[in-house]
Amino acid sequence: MEFKRSLVKLVAVLSLFFTGVSLINVPNLNQSQTVQAASKKGKRNAVAELAKKQVGKPYVYGATGPSAFDCSGLAQYVYKKAANKTLPRTTYSQVNKGKRVSLNHLKKGDLLFWGSTSSPYHVGIYVGDGKYVHAATPGQGVKKQAISMYFYPSAAKRVL
Template sequence: MKFKNSLVKAFAAVAFAFAGLVTVLTVSANNAPQVQAASKASKRNKVVALAKKEVGKRYVYGATGPNAFDCSGLTSFVYSRAIGKNISRTTFTQVKRGKTVRVSTATLQKGDLLFWGSKNSPYHVGIYVGGGQYVHAATPSQGVRKQTLSGYFWPSTAKRII
């Protein structure tokens, strides 16, 4: 009888431990997409915050920061410093990174890279910061600016890095 009681207790303990493990794994699996989404949103916000912080800096062709930038130098610097992601150095190589997304204020997300010119060989890049605006190293006379997207200067393609 004593052996039977011990066996029942042992079985109950194993079953309880197993049920607890399954519950923990189920909860962890169900929370994973939310944690990943929060992490992505956090990364996007860090990219946007640093991009906005660079507004007002000088434009110098070939410069990669921290006091002056050209367009791809700005995007490379921001991604590297904000989230530790190397997206390469030139518009020609950056356009090959990430996932292509439709260029529409309804589809763009903060941190998306915007490209102007040919989709395979763009001449300019900026960072979408939300609300129909982007930050870019515009020209030597304008420097790094935050501007609103317009039909006059609409990007040809967009890439989602995060």
């Protein structure tokens, strides 16, 4: 009888031990995914906020900041400073980065392109609430505008 009691205790202890070991070795994928998602959301928000801070600066063809921009220079500058993400210099190259997203499901920081989807002539940064920031023209400089049917983007890319 004493042997059975000792055996039951041993089995109980081993059971608790192995249960504890298996719980320790199981990674919590949900927590990791949540941290990664929060990190991406934070970077997207930082991109949008820095883009908005550039409003009012002049447009200068070939300029990449910090005091003047052309459209692709603005995108390149903001992504590097806000998210430590290096984008190519031209809209023609920037459109090849990231994944294509629907214009109906934009998130802050998404790049908006105008012109053909393979060879766009203009880029802006979506900042939320149906608005984007872009280096418009030499006469207008960097502006924040609402997406309109009169100047509707042809493509959007998510690089964060």
